[in-house]
Amino acid sequence: MAERVFLLGWVLLLLLLLSSVSARSGDPGAQYIYGGCSNVKYSSNSSYKRNLENALTSMVNSATFQPYNNVTVESSNPQEVVYGLYQCRGDIAMPDCAACVQEAVSQFSWLCPDQNCGGVIQMEGCFVKYDNDSFLSKQDKQVVMRKCGPTDGYDDQVKSTRDGVLAGLLNSGQLYRASASENIQSVAQCTGDLNPSQCQDCLTEAIRKVKQECFMAAYGDMFLGKCYVRYTINMVHAPSGKAHSMFSSNEKTFAIIAGLLAGIVLLIIFLMFLKKIFIGEKGK
Numbered sequence: 001m002a003e004r005v006f007l008l009g010w011v012l013l014l015l016l017l018l019s020s021v022s023a024r025s026g027d028p029g030a031q032y033i034y035g036g037c038s039n040v041k042y043s044s045n046s047s048y049k050r051n052l053e054n055a056l057t058s059m060v061n062s063a064t065f066q067p068y069n070n071v072t073v074e075s076s077n078p079q080e081v082v083y084g085l086y087q088c089r090g091d092i093a094m095p096d097c098a099a100c101v102q103e104a105v106s107q108f109s110w111l112c113p114d115q116n117c118g119g120v121i122q123m124e125g126c127f128v129k130y131d132n133d134s135f136l137s138k139q140d141k142q143v144v145m146r147k148c149g150p151t152d153g154y155d156d157q158v159k160s161t162r163d164g165v166l167a168g169l170l171n172s173g174q175l176y177r178a179s180a181s182e183n184i185q186s187v188a189q190c191t192g193d194l195n196p197s198q199c200q201d202c203l204t205e206a207i208r209k210v211k212q213e214c215f216m217a218a219y220g221d222m223f224l225g226k227c228y229v230r231y232t233i234n235m236v237h238a239p240s241g242k243a244h245s246m247f248s249s250n251e252k253t254f255a256i257i258a259g260l261l262a263g264i265v266l267l268i269i270f271l272m273f274l275k276k277i278f279i280g281e282k283g284k
């Protein structure tokens with residue numbers, strides 16, 4: 001009897017390990033890039049907390065079927081209205097968008113635990129922001145995060161190709177854009193509340209800044225309030241969805257192999273168990 005209980009515990013443990021492996025494999029894009037909260041705080045007796053929870057929940061739900069949406073949770077007190085938006089990167093699949101927004105929202109509990117009225121998170125695959133000050137449709141070209149790779153000398157040819165690739169980002173009217181040439185890749189993303197000319201204006205500024213601040217670095221990431229531009233030379237640092245889906249398929253392969261191995265182990269345990277019962281009954 002004790003042996004059976006022991007065996008059952010073991011099987012449950014295996015199943016638990018397996019499910020955690022497969023859960024991990026399902027979220028490409030859920031990698032944190034930056035985040036922050038406003039210093040403005042709401043008081044503990046206000047209805048802001050509940051309004052905020054509603055806003056976050058409705059964004060998580062919406063992300064299962066739309067790559068962008070905004071929410072406004074109304075309140076009789078104008079200071080307690082919550083505005084929010086999320087934007088998934090244009091090249092990720094809807095299930096990944098939903099997983100990313102859900103992960104981003106869950107990070108707010110440690111990022112902004114202190115009754116902050118506003119919060120923002122950028123993950124690899126999505127951006128989520130909320131505040132009681134309406135920011136929807138408003139341009140925001142402030143540098144929020146920038147990162148430049150190492151500079152490995154200066155090459156006129158490489159620089160002009162890189163600049164051409166970045167300029168190519170301005171040739172599309174989309175929220176998500178990709179441009180590449182030879183060994184240089186770049187991507188850009190605006191939030192969906194910007195109109196096409198605001199998006200163009202934001203990206204023009206991000207390109208100017210990334211060229212100025214990262215000069216000839218092997219990669220450059222320039223995140224402004226409402227848009228970003230990222231480039232990489234020789235895939236030193238992967239800004240595009242491609243490398244990520246590679247990563248996630250590696251993880252999936254790992255999950256499948258782990259699953260197969262665990263299946264075999266379970267089968268062996270089961271056979272041993274049968275054998276034991278069988279021999280046990282014969283022995284009587």
Ligand SMILES: *[C@@H]1O[C@H](CO)[C@@H](O)[C@H](O)[C@H]1NC(C)=O
Nearest residue numbers: 043044045046047048077080
């Ligand atoms: C919260 O409580 C304080 C003090 O009790 C009061 O002055 C304030 O008006 C209250 N705020 C709200 C939103 O009810």
Ligand SMILES: *[C@@H]1O[C@H](CO)[C@@H](O)[C@H](O)[C@H]1NC(C)=O
Nearest residue numbers: 040041042078079117132133
């Ligand atoms: C946001 O809430 C804070 C705290 O209640 C308040 O001081 C501030 O004025 C509000 N902002 C807006 C734009 O209503």
Ligand SMILES: *[C@@H]1O[C@H](CO)[C@@H](O)[C@H](O)[C@H]1NC(C)=O
Nearest residue numbers: 069070071136137192193194
């Ligand atoms: C906000 O969302 C509503 C409904 O989804 C949409 O009609 C509106 O255009 C959006 N506003 C912005 C600024 O994106």
